[in-house]
Amino acid sequence: MARTGSDTTKKRILAVAEKLFAARGFDATSVDQIARSASVNKALIYYHFKNKHDLILELFRSILDEVASHTESRPEAQVRDDDESVRQELRGEIDFLQRRKRVLAVMLSEALKSSQRDDLLFQCAELVMQLEHGGELKGDGGDVRDRPAQLRLVHEFFTGFIPMVMFVALRDRWCSYFGHSPDQATDDFVEAFARSHLASQTDFESTKKR
Amino acid sequence: MARTGSDTTKKRILAVAEKLFAARGFDATSVDQIARSASVNKALIYYHFKNKHDLILELFRSILDEVASHTESRPEAQVRDDDESVRQELRGEIDFLQRRKRVLAVMLSEALKSSQRDDLLFQCAELVMQLEHGGELKGDGGDVRDRPAQLRLVHEFFTGFIPMVMFVALRDRWCSYFGHSPDQATDDFVEAFARSHLASQTDFESTKKR
Amino acid sequence: MARTGSDTTKKRILAVAEKLFAARGFDATSVDQIARSASVNKALIYYHFKNKHDLILELFRSILDEVASHTESRPEAQVRDDDESVRQELRGEIDFLQRRKRVLAVMLSEALKSSQRDDLLFQCAELVMQLEHGGELKGDGGDVRDRPAQLRLVHEFFTGFIPMVMFVALRDRWCSYFGHSPDQATDDFVEAFARSHLASQTDFESTKKR
Amino acid sequence: MARTGSDTTKKRILAVAEKLFAARGFDATSVDQIARSASVNKALIYYHFKNKHDLILELFRSILDEVASHTESRPEAQVRDDDESVRQELRGEIDFLQRRKRVLAVMLSEALKSSQRDDLLFQCAELVMQLEHGGELKGDGGDVRDRPAQLRLVHEFFTGFIPMVMFVALRDRWCSYFGHSPDQATDDFVEAFARSHLASQTDFESTKKR
DNA sequence: AATGAATGAGCGTTCATTCAT
DNA sequence: AATGAATGAACGCTCATTCAT
Missing domain, CATH: 1.10.357 (Tetracycline Repressor; domain 2)
Structure with a gap:
């Protein structure tokens, strides 16, 4: 679980982001929301992606x-x-x-x-x-x-x-x-x-x- | 200069807003910017328009x-x-x-x-x-x-x-x-x-x- | 109507203010709301009362x-x-x-x-x-x-x-x-x-x- | 000085808030003032508390x-x-x-x-x-x-x-x-x-x- | 007595982003 | 790989109040 998390996490973030962007649009979706929905720390998103746009x-x-x-x-x-x-x-x-x-x-x-x-x-x-x-x-x-x-x-x-x-x-x-x-x-x-x-x-x- | 125009002011705001929205997009244009560009107090915008969306x-x-x-x-x-x-x-x-x-x-x-x-x-x-x-x-x-x-x-x-x-x-x-x-x-x-x-x-x- | 308005208006403002203050409290009631509810211009309230507190x-x-x-x-x-x-x-x-x-x-x-x-x-x-x-x-x-x-x-x-x-x-x-x-x-x-x-x-x- | 206190910071905010609310009342105290008095970024207050009322x-x-x-x-x-x-x-x-x-x-x-x-x-x-x-x-x-x-x-x-x-x-x-x-x-x-x-x-x- | 337009200051809140760990 | 805490800059919006008419 701690092992599998590494690569899976990034994909989970992407999946969650897609769902949220699809539901609310890009601007209206905050990185906070994505982090919360993906049950990860917000800073982790910036570890995996350069910034919101990169996502x-x-x-x-x-x-x-x-x-x-x-x-x-x-x-x-x-x-x-x-x-x-x-x-x-x-x-x-x-x-x-x-x-x-x-x-x-x-x-x-x-x-x-x-x-x-x-x-x-x-x-x-x-x-x-x-x-x-x-x-x-x-x-x-x-x-x-x-x-x-x-x-x-x-x-x-x-x-x-x-x-x-x-x-x-x-x-x-x-x-x-x-x-x-x-x-x-x-x-x-x-x-x-x-x-x-x-x-x-x-x-x-x-x-x-x- | 900004003082006299009663009905003109609203139109000036609209004109400025169009220019800015066109240049930067809706979300990326702040009401502050519009106010500044129109040489108008920000509150005046909310006097003439219900909110940013209404604009x-x-x-x-x-x-x-x-x-x-x-x-x-x-x-x-x-x-x-x-x-x-x-x-x-x-x-x-x-x-x-x-x-x-x-x-x-x-x-x-x-x-x-x-x-x-x-x-x-x-x-x-x-x-x-x-x-x-x-x-x-x-x-x-x-x-x-x-x-x-x-x-x-x-x-x-x-x-x-x-x-x-x-x-x-x-x-x-x-x-x-x-x-x-x-x-x-x-x-x-x-x-x-x-x-x-x-x-x-x-x-x-x-x-x-x- | 234009005659009677003078003194009556002030009383109407007071009455409306009481209703609104009672319903929402002092701070939560804006002068705008009072003016709107009393169907008078906001500036008129400041003609009759020194300020909101005076009201x-x-x-x-x-x-x-x-x-x-x-x-x-x-x-x-x-x-x-x-x-x-x-x-x-x-x-x-x-x-x-x-x-x-x-x-x-x-x-x-x-x-x-x-x-x-x-x-x-x-x-x-x-x-x-x-x-x-x-x-x-x-x-x-x-x-x-x-x-x-x-x-x-x-x-x-x-x-x-x-x-x-x-x-x-x-x-x-x-x-x-x-x-x-x-x-x-x-x-x-x-x-x-x-x-x-x-x-x-x-x-x-x-x-x-x- | 403001950097290190993880749990302390929240308490400092609360302490400062109490002092200010006590001195000026709830409505008359702005979140800005609290932040300034606690030598803390305003957004941090919203990190620790849901909103002003929650505080x-x-x-x-x-x-x-x-x-x-x-x-x-x-x-x-x-x-x-x-x-x-x-x-x-x-x-x-x-x-x-x-x-x-x-x-x-x-x-x-x-x-x-x-x-x-x-x-x-x-x-x-x-x-x-x-x-x-x-x-x-x-x-x-x-x-x-x-x-x-x-x-x-x-x-x-x-x-x-x-x-x-x-x-x-x-x-x-x-x-x-x-x-x-x-x-x-x-x-x-x-x-x-x-x-x-x-x-x-x-x-x-x-x-x-x- | 009454108005529409205008103002400045400030509000609570949120943002994307970064820090040290 | 992952976190909690922290930041600065804006954001949209509202306020009490005042101006000229």
């Missing part, structure tokens, strides 16, 4: 890792011609993100702060974009040159990644504000997303072929 | 008003068949939002905080969605029944409003992270947005006609 | 006046040999004080503050002691010399006035703490007071006669 | 403890038939209370505040009543049933404890208001208290015997 960084990084391994372990590049399978896959991604939705919201919120200079959001985005795009995004071999990589990046991020992640982060509040049901909202989003972003994918490809 | 609410509301009047004063429902004019209009909206981009970022950031329960973001969204859509969003005359209003709402918000406002809020940081130029990034976004969201508009309409 | 002083004085007129209007020096009538009269006094019990509690509380230098409590006491003693307290004619006036004063105040007023001020809390019923508590107090303080009155008189 | 509660409790140990260590139930020894004992108690008179005054003052809901005064009273009464108050052996315990409690508190503690708390001010000498005032009070409250004790007992 959330490690947390974000752990999400990055999770996303990364999720991406890699995916059945790559399955044929997905028909609409239904595309939508099915989309739902899968939403479900995956949903599991960490609160921390995602915190990450988005932090990324939008003017003081922020760490671009974890963009790093995260790069990863997730691969998730939606297989490796082909930056593996820009072949005929991608006619539509430069920059455009694809902007396209993937702002009309693909951002809508998805914002939907996951805001869904609950959206539903209670507009009186929609979560399931209906998800259906609607899948539909809307399929028609706009996903449709434009096909668009790109058809463009390429021309 | 930013009034600020957000002022944005809402601005957006509303912008919407109303627009040349309504111009014919926009050709791609170029559509893109031109889009750029206009981006420019409009750009003027308040920092406060928009604050608003997004605050809206994403888990504790938050004020749905100004959604209110703002409803307005801006009219801006992009004329009155036709809820003016569901005719045969819109086949595509329920909820879907359109979700579509407009998550694949229309959110990408735009996030682009405006994140553009600078995006550019410095990926080494893009602001102008090129804007071009790319306009292109991507036109191909995904705007294209799906047409899609909807063509659906209706069927 | 409560006037209030205490109004109680003094009330007590004074109550004393004077009493059927003086009735024969009260039998125990029952003595107890009956005592109950009457308790009822009288009960009407203003909360302000009495505030007065006691304020009097006990170390900073306090205004001896309204003692002034009030002098009056009320006459109430319990007819005029004979200081009208020390005859053979009072053997028991000096000072002793009588101390006796009246600390074993007569103080217990009564403290009982009135604390009764409710006493009852909820000890689980007594208010009526039973009053009965008990009357009994205890009759046996101790009132009995010692007789004692004094019998002493005198010896 | 005074601990202080009151320490008085309770003191009273309790004083009570226990007393030469129990000495025979005290003659008037003189009774008065002597009474003076002893007054002297004991005198040592903490200012905090007693604060306690009374706080107890009288309408917002207050902590019944430390009553707890303190229960203890002190044993002090004046040996164990016999609730030790109700034998034929006490004819005079129910409630009456005795009311009697002890309102005509015994309250007069004593109020006398201790108010004596100085009483003397300067009425121009009495402290010693004479104490003599007078002892006399008055002996004749009223103490005499009624005997009364009770004689009642019992009948």
Whole structure:
């Protein structure tokens, strides 16, 4: 117990921190609260982490890792011609993100702060974009040159990644504000997303072929 | 100098608050700083506003008003068949939002905080969605029944409003992270947005006609 | 309305202040609250009263006046040999004080503050002691010399006035703490007071006669 | 100097707080002042105490403890038939209370505040009543049933404890208001208290015997 | 008699962080 | 690896009071 504590403790702190940040947000969660919730001394947190900010960084990084391994372990590049399978896959991604939705919201919120200079959001985005795009995004071999990589990046991020992640982060509040049901909202989003972003994918490809 | 302005003072406070919130974010801006910057006694701020939160609410509301009047004063429902004019209009909206981009970022950031329960973001969204859509969003005359209003709402918000406002809020940081130029990034976004969201508009309409 | 307001307003302020002081105590009641409750401008309170302290002083004085007129209007020096009538009269006094019990509690509380230098409590006491003693307290004619006036004063105040007023001020809390019923508590107090303080009155008189 | 005392520091804070509360009252003493007087960082006070109120509660409790140990260590139930020894004992108690008179005054003052809901005064009273009464108050052996315990409690508190503690708390001010000498005032009070409250004790007992 | 705006001082409380051990 | 004690700097907010009108 005294032995196992060493490495486990740090993880317990991280776990507790995630729960608290998710519940109250970053600023509203004090190091005291984290220490108390993790039943450790406050100073110990500063032994394991440089400061409060470092704590959330490690947390974000752990999400990055999770996303990364999720991406890699995916059945790559399955044929997905028909609409239904595309939508099915989309739902899968939403479900995956949903599991960490609160921390995602915190990450988005932090990324939008003017003081922020760490671009974890963009790093995260790069990863997730691969998730939606297989490796082909930056593996820009072949005929991608006619539509430069920059455009694809902007396209993937702002009309693909951002809508998805914002939907996951805001869904609950959206539903209670507009009186929609979560399931209906998800259906609607899948539909809307399929028609706009996903449709434009096909668009790109058809463009390429021309 | 600070003495005479009865109604002016409140506006000066709001103006200063906007500047500071935009520069440092909500939490990182103290009421003391606002008071100092506005050359006003701190207590006076609490004379004019219930609390710090109320201050930013009034600020957000002022944005809402601005957006509303912008919407109303627009040349309504111009014919926009050709791609170029559509893109031109889009750029206009981006420019409009750009003027308040920092406060928009604050608003997004605050809206994403888990504790938050004020749905100004959604209110703002409803307005801006009219801006992009004329009155036709809820003016569901005719045969819109086949595509329920909820879907359109979700579509407009998550694949229309959110990408735009996030682009405006994140553009600078995006550019410095990926080494893009602001102008090129804007071009790319306009292109991507036109191909995904705007294209799906047409899609909807063509659906209706069927 | 504009005419009547002048003098009435001050009284309304006093009335509101009494209610608030009674409900929350002196320190816990802000001038703002009083102004708001009285629907007057805060500065107007400072037009009518020198400061917050002056306000409560006037209030205490109004109680003094009330007590004074109550004393004077009493059927003086009735024969009260039998125990029952003595107890009956005592109950009457308790009822009288009960009407203003909360302000009495505030007065006691304020009097006990170390900073306090205004001896309204003692002034009030002098009056009320006459109430319990007819005029004979200081009208020390005859053979009072053997028991000096000072002793009588101390006796009246600390074993007569103080217990009564403290009982009135604390009764409710006493009852909820000890689980007594208010009526039973009053009965008990009357009994205890009759046996101790009132009995010692007789004692004094019998002493005198010896 | 302020660095080393781990458990001492908390006690120093309490000691300083007692002095300041005694001198200026509870509300008029700021946590800043306490910190400064104790040569301690203000935040440290909130490390040791939950809040300002908790501070005074601990202080009151320490008085309770003191009273309790004083009570226990007393030469129990000495025979005290003659008037003189009774008065002597009474003076002893007054002297004991005198040592903490200012905090007693604060306690009374706080107890009288309408917002207050902590019944430390009553707890303190229960203890002190044993002090004046040996164990016999609730030790109700034998034929006490004819005079129910409630009456005795009311009697002890309102005509015994309250007069004593109020006398201790108010004596100085009483003397300067009425121009009495402290010693004479104490003599007078002892006399008055002996004749009223103490005499009624005997009364009770004689009642019992009948 | 009455007001809205303004002030300065101070409040209790909390923060992230560091020290010695 | 882990702790209890301590710090300094702010924080949001409220106070009694005063100004010009």
